[in-house]
Amino acid sequence: MLGKLLKYEIKSTARVFLPIYGLIIALALLNKFFIANNTYVYSNSTNKAMQIAATVSMMTYVAFIVALFVVTLVVLIRRFYRNLLGDEGYLSFTLPVSIHSHIDSKLIVTFMWEALSLIVAGFSIFIMTINGNTMQSFSKFCMGISEVYEKYGPLAHQLTAEAIIFVILSMLACILQIYASIVIGNLSGKHKMLASFGVFIGFGIVQQIILSNVYGGRFGKNIMDGESFAYFMRTELISMIIFSLVFAAVFYFITDWMLRKKLNIE
Amino acid sequence: MDNIMECRNLVKYYPGCLALNSVSLAVPKGQIVGLLGPNGSGKTTLIKLMNGLLTPTSGEILVNGMKPGVETKRIVSYLPERTYLNDWMDVKTMTDFFGDFYKDFRKDKAYEMLQRLGINPKDRLKTMSKGTKEKVQLILVMSREAELYVLDEPIGGVDPATRDYILNTIISNYSENATVIISTHLISDVEKILDGVIFINKGSIVLTSTVDDIRENEGKSVDALFREVFKC
Amino acid sequence: MAWELKSDRPIYAQLVERIELMVVSGLYPPGCKLPSVRDLAAEAAVNPNTMQRAMSQLERSGLIFSQRTSGRFVTEDKEKIEEIKKSYAKEISDEYLRRMYKLGFTSTQIAAFLDRMIEESEQNG
Numbered sequence: 001m002l003g004k005l006l007k008y009e010i011k012s013t014a015r016v017f018l019p020i021y022g023l024i025i026a027l028a029l030l031n032k033f034f035i036a037n038n039t040y041v042y043s044n045s046t047n048k049a050m051q052i053a054a055t056v057s058m059m060t061y062v063a064f065i066v067a068l069f070v071v072t073l074v075v076l077i078r079r080f081y082r083n084l085l086g087d088e089g090y091l092s093f094t095l096p097v098s099i100h101s102h103i104d105s106k107l108i109v110t111f112m113w114e115a116l117s118l119i120v121a122g123f124s125i126f127i128m129t130i131n132g133n134t135m136q137s138f139s140k141f142c143m144g145i146s147e148v149y150e151k152y153g154p155l156a157h158q159l160t161a162e163a164i165i166f167v168i169l170s171m172l173a174c175i176l177q178i179y180a181s182i183v184i185g186n187l188s189g190k191h192k193m194l195a196s197f198g199v200f201i202g203f204g205i206v207q208q209i210i211l212s213n214v215y216g217g218r219f220g221k222n223i224m225d226g227e228s229f230a231y232f233m234r235t236e237l238i239s240m241i242i243f244s245l246v247f248a249a250v251f252y253f254i255t256d257w258m259l260r261k262k263l264n265i266e
Numbered sequence: 267m268d269n270i271m272e273c274r275n276l277v278k279y280y281p282g283c284l285a286l287n288s289v290s291l292a293v294p295k296g297q298i299v300g301l302l303g304p305n306g307s308g309k310t311t312l313i314k315l316m317n318g319l320l321t322p323t324s325g326e327i328l329v330n331g332m333k334p335g336v337e338t339k340r341i342v343s344y345l346p347e348r349t350y351l352n353d354w355m356d357v358k359t360m361t362d363f364f365g366d367f368y369k370d371f372r373k374d375k376a377y378e379m380l381q382r383l384g385i386n387p388k389d390r391l392k393t394m395s396k397g398t399k400e401k402v403q404l405i406l407v408m409s410r411e412a413e414l415y416v417l418d419e420p421i422g423g424v425d426p427a428t429r430d431y432i433l434n435t436i437i438s439n440y441s442e443n444a445t446v447i448i449s450t451h452l453i454s455d456v457e458k459i460l461d462g463v464i465f466i467n468k469g470s471i472v473l474t475s476t477v478d479d480i481r482e483n484e485g486k487s488v489d490a491l492f493r494e495v496f497k498c
Numbered sequence: 499m500a501w502e503l504k505s506d507r508p509i510y511a512q513l514v515e516r517i518e519l520m521v522v523s524g525l526y527p528p529g530c531k532l533p534s535v536r537d538l539a540a541e542a543a544v545n546p547n548t549m550q551r552a553m554s555q556l557e558r559s560g561l562i563f564s565q566r567t568s569g570r571f572v573t574e575d576k577e578k579i580e581e582i583k584k585s586y587a588k589e590i591s592d593e594y595l596r597r598m599y600k601l602g603f604t605s606t607q608i609a610a611f612l613d614r615m616i617e618e619s620e621q622n623g
Binding site for chain 3 (some may be wrong): 296297298318380430434437438457460461478479482485490
């Protein structure tokens with residue numbers, strides 16, 4: 001059943017994201033063309049019309065990149081709210097699926113689009129900046145990185161893995177924080193969105209308080225050399241991972257409990 | 267298990283409102299039953315409880331002997347009063363959706379009914395009039411071979427021809443294994459097809475009876491009795 | 499076309515009458531096979547349970563009988579049908595006479611009036 005929920009979740013959101021991704025890539029390619037022709041280097045010899053076109057193209061591109069991240073947030077909040085707490089909730093909650101599945105499917109798909117958005121944005125920058133010189137600098141950079149990895153061996157790999165896990169977990173925790181805020185904010189009669197926003201800030205503050213109590217005063221020790229710094233980072237990372245996990249679990253539980261017990265679709 | 271739905275001392279309390287006041291009820295299988303009462307009587311609350319959209323404050327409600335949950339949702343086909351379909355989909359996708367989630371969904375039946383009412387599967391739900399959306403919803407709900415159909419105001423706001431079509435669909439869908447609970451205040455249109463009625467008011471059951479008992483004993487139609495009982 | 503049915507009397511009783519009329523008028527001749535309960539219910543726009551109840555009553559009264567796998571049939575017993583026809587006729591006549599008496603006609607006047615009405619109706623075809 002989860003698979004089917006995923007299928008429709010993706011179907012409903014893809015029609016917003018895919019066109020934007022397409023436009024961003026297209027604009028990046030267009031900008032690449034202008035860059036390659038030195039259109040952005042202002043001199044009296046360049047064609048005025050081309051310059052204007054190139055400027056517009058770049059501005060549009062930047063606008064879309066910004067829009068992408070705004071849209072990602074808006075679409076995903078809206079989808080959760082409409083599909084579960086609006087009229088569509090009558091359909092969603094009478095399907096023979098568990099509440100867990102509803103949350104999981106939205107969580108997974110939200111994460112997927114967030115990750116894809118980052119990849120597409122990154123790739124578009126790559127398209128625009130790639131040329132002979134950058135290729136060289138990039139491969140030098142890659143060689144430098146692999147030297148570091150060789151030097152520190154397994155530790156470096158572990159650190160990388162943990163960093164990735166941490167990033168993923170924080171993203172998930174953040175999405176769940178949004179979901180929990182939405183379901184709690186929905187309890188208020190009027191200004192549900194405002195209430196949800198307030199709850200979200202509240203959750204953020206609580207997290208900050210907890211984290212600063214745990215970590216306050218830890219950074220201020222003497223700067224260490226590379227290896228012990230790496231070990232230090234590892235323990236910090238692991239504890240951060242644990243915190244993210246705990247926060248994520250708490251928000252998941254809140255969302256699940258609210259949907260199960262306090263559901264009242266109007 | 268002869269009863270498709272049972273309530274025992276069912277209470278539902280919202281802050282400031284006692285929606286259901288210790289309701290006890292049993293609906294036997296294989297009948298078409300009317301759930302009748304004025305607005306605010308607790309009808310909608312009872313229906314939401316049957317569908318697992320609300321949880322009881324106390325007491326219990328059982329559908330086919332089970333507490334409302336994933337298993338009961340498999341066998342209950344619910345038509346709410348409002349349109350609950352995903353606006354962004356077209357009719358075909360919506361039909362596929364029902365087919366994906368409900369094993370008892372008969373796609374061929376749905377397409378036949380859609381065709382009969384002149385609805386194009388490629389049409390997007392967003393572009394349809396309210397009336398057409400309601401028809402699509404009804405078709406999807408009635409195309410399932412469910413054990414319990416819960417229809418909330420299925421004929422409100424449709425033209426008489428469509429009304430007849432809907433009532434006919436309900437009758438012809440009937441099987442000994444299926445029960446239909448219709449909640450409505452358009453009683454005179456619906457009472458010819460009812461086996462029994464439940465009158466509910468202010469969170470309590472006022473009367474349960476077979477329709478024939480009412481006609482024989484009171485000598486009046488259910489509609490007339492309703493007006494009497496619920497006189498303002 | 500849904501049958502005309504009143505809501506203040508049990509529907510099944512009205513269905514029984516309707517079907518009896520269809521049999522005595524020859525619409526469903528003796529021995530003829532009746533449509534299934536579902537089909538009849540759909541035609542009448544009533545609950546199949548109600549139609550079933552009507553059929554059971556008709557079976558009890560002997561107007562129809564059921565053969566397990568083949569369905570339901572009108573009785574071959576022509577006398578029985580005649581009986582029912584006569585009882586409806588009697589009902590109608592009783593009512594007619596009651597109302598004519600109420601208007602003030604005597605028995606002789608009623609008989610003569612009736613003869614003339616029949617003549618006229620035969621002329622008009």
